Amino acid sequence: MNNRDLKRRLYIIIFRSDTPNGKLFDVVLLWAIVLSVVLIVAESMKGLPPIMKTVFMVSEYVFTFFFTLEYICRLYCSPHPKHYALSFFGIVDLVSTLPLYIGWIFGPMRYLMIVRTFRLIRVFRVFKLFSFLEEGDMLMRSLLASSRKILVFFLFVVIMVISLGTVMYMVEGNVEGTPFTDIPTSIYWAVVTMTTVGYGDIAPVTPIGRLLSAIVMLMGYTILAVPTGIVSAQFIYDREKLRVPKRKCPECGNSVTAKAHYCSFCGKEL
Amino acid sequence: MNNRDLKRRLYIIIFRSDTPNGKLFDVVLLWAIVLSVVLIVAESMKGLPPIMKTVFMVSEYVFTFFFTLEYICRLYCSPHPKHYALSFFGIVDLVSTLPLYIGWIFGPMRYLMIVRTFRLIRVFRVFKLFSFLEEGDMLMRSLLASSRKILVFFLFVVIMVISLGTVMYMVEGNVEGTPFTDIPTSIYWAVVTMTTVGYGDIAPVTPIGRLLSAIVMLMGYTILAVPTGIVSAQFIYDREKLRVPKRKCPECGNSVTAKAHYCSFCGKEL
Amino acid sequence: MNNRDLKRRLYIIIFRSDTPNGKLFDVVLLWAIVLSVVLIVAESMKGLPPIMKTVFMVSEYVFTFFFTLEYICRLYCSPHPKHYALSFFGIVDLVSTLPLYIGWIFGPMRYLMIVRTFRLIRVFRVFKLFSFLEEGDMLMRSLLASSRKILVFFLFVVIMVISLGTVMYMVEGNVEGTPFTDIPTSIYWAVVTMTTVGYGDIAPVTPIGRLLSAIVMLMGYTILAVPTGIVSAQFIYDREKLRVPKRKCPECGNSVTAKAHYCSFCGKEL
């Protein structure tokens, strides 16, 4: 088997999933990702026996080695290695193996903690599942199509939250033992309140403060309707577009509604 | 009255509700279910007089006996007993009688507690109501039709929640007296925050943690719009489809509303 | 001025608002209602000077006298007094004057408290505003049209909440110092959680309890989409119905879509 054949074989196994081997590889990879995520989560729990700590450490090395090998194989067998390396999944694949190596260079003790931050991105590999699900693509496209509207909405929410947080600091900031200690904290309160999360760690105690926050809540209530409206309208629009039955004009090839008697582009009787 | 007649009579009373006796049976059954559920709920309350405990115990036996008898009758008179036994309601009917008997075998003391867990499924009998309500069926069908989209959305939410929980553990996990004691707890916090429930038992205290959770909240705010958009679009789509039933004109081939007496395009009598 | 004239004049002033006097009466009435509500709310506040208490007491008598007089006038001048007395607003008008009189009969001390409960219904007079607002009518009709679907949805939510509350009691009820003291409390927790209110007075502490409540939250998240979807679909449906342009068939008088070439009822060419 020459080099080219190996490359093509590896490519079919690693990048595609329409052969038995390709499918097996993808399933094994997904289970490995899930297992490694479970291990990262479990490792953080206090009061584990020392033997478990060792097991976690070893499995961490094994998984990282496996993912590194996989990354190198992908680079090797990809027809456009540079294109892959710079794609979303290429970067995620790389970044999900790095934390352990960074831990080696900068010392294992303190920095192991930071290592985990990056390692969690390995979770995003699971995104690969999405490419098989047409529905996910449709949702993504709908959300992207309305992303400009959502951005404008967010800008508006940020302005509201800064303004209302500052007003609330004016009203409640002078009360003794107030949780509204400064404007950033008050802005955090405004976000917690407008999104209807409402932890309750910061809550108004003066009558004016309560009146103001009641108004903020009712505003948040209505404003909550805006992103939902945007997304709903987009979903319905995208669905309608698919539904309206079309047919091709035999003369000019343009698509016209099925109900038309004449082509609206060339005038041919249909 | 021979065996076959009895079976048919029982079948009409128990499985159908279009005769006076059949209706009476269903109403009695429903009240028995509601009452038994109320008793289970009431039994759990502390500080009840001992006489009440006895009343609850006895009524528990009476209801379980009644439901067991009903289950046996259903099995007996059903034309396809196996089919019934394996249907959703067949399993629910069986499981809602079992806990008491399981309590006999494994000893009454410790296991009575676990018994109740299963007994609550008796609640689902009330679902039988739904089969009479066309609206419920319609809602169910709409939700099922969009279940794949909702599943993809859930996968996305699970990935987000694990990632954000881990990042939050990195940020707040080192603060003294932090409620973010491990990653599972932090993931729980992420779920509580993204769904805008916001208990407040776990809340960030550092400025970076608060900034991060403000971003999580605003994200959750927008993400909340997605399932609503999916369900709204599905409801609107299903309504449209039902609303204007169409048929083809045999003369000109155009689709006209089913109510039309004459084709609105060529005037042919339909 | 004879009796009949007086009746007609009173009727125009009290029941209608298309004359200057009728409008003035309605405006005065509305301000009186708002003021009396503000007084009820203010009266409950602790630490008021005794003089204020007296003012509140007197104004309470004045308002009740005014509203009683108004109710008698409405009964007197209405062309169908019985019809009015049994209408929604007739009952609200009566009930909003009763609490003070009930307080007289059953003694002023302890029962004054209960009196207030009923007095708050006076607030509903403000609903009269709605009859002037076409938009309110439209919203009401849309909500009524989808009330059956919402009812089925509520039955489902009640079943879910009882089931999940009981399961949670099983999981967390044995932990020392648990807030899940009995099943009713656990059901209350399930409602607080599924509606995403999340007070945090009752929150799980065990890992299994937290996992379970995370699932409850994510379910509540999706279930929240159902009433929104129902109401959105109804609003859009009602809007569409108004929008589709129609014209009357000159032959049979049925309304057909403006696009039709032939009447779909009688076949006449349009």
Added chain:
Amino acid sequence: MNNRDLKRRLYIIIFRSDTPNGKLFDVVLLWAIVLSVVLIVAESMKGLPPIMKTVFMVSEYVFTFFFTLEYICRLYCSPHPKHYALSFFGIVDLVSTLPLYIGWIFGPMRYLMIVRTFRLIRVFRVFKLFSFLEEGDMLMRSLLASSRKILVFFLFVVIMVISLGTVMYMVEGNVEGTPFTDIPTSIYWAVVTMTTVGYGDIAPVTPIGRLLSAIVMLMGYTILAVPTGIVSAQFIYDREKLRVPKRKCPECGNSVTAKAHYCSFCGKEL
């Protein structure tokens, strides 16, 4: 360069952004606004070194001077100075410079605090961004178009909240150590609960209180669907209207899409 030329040049730089200088000015202005907002927020934090306080003070003077100069320039070069001064942004521009000057007149010590309240309106300058974003305009128009419906809805919510708050005060107000100390507090609780914010600082403790608030939550759950439904229906309606621009065929009178070259009903060239 004469006076008129200067005016026209200034106008192009300050009011418009389609020339390099005009764009530069807008970008600098926006950064100045963001920076000044960040400074106001940062200034409120406790434990800052005295040197920072001085830096904040000086930068506050610099920014106010810059914004005052900008306001004067706008007044000077605007073709209709009165029109500008009375427009939304004219008022915001003026008010965002005033607080510092008001601080001079009424003494710098105590009133500096109040000064900040007004200063935060400077944030609204960022709204100018919106005029460039067609999407923002569309959202605004949609919200304005449904503002009457939302107002009616708000009136309904206010009535509900006052009623439910009073009932809750009746139920929980007599319990020792209750947080429902008076009706205004109870109304605040009703707002917190119906909007699903749920701080938990005020929560029922009696079984009846909890039952009542469970009902309030489930009502709030459904009522939350109303503004979302209103906004969604409006967005979808506005989209539909924009999506398929129509014109009438001069030959047959049918409405065809504006893009059509030929009528799809009679084939006439358009």
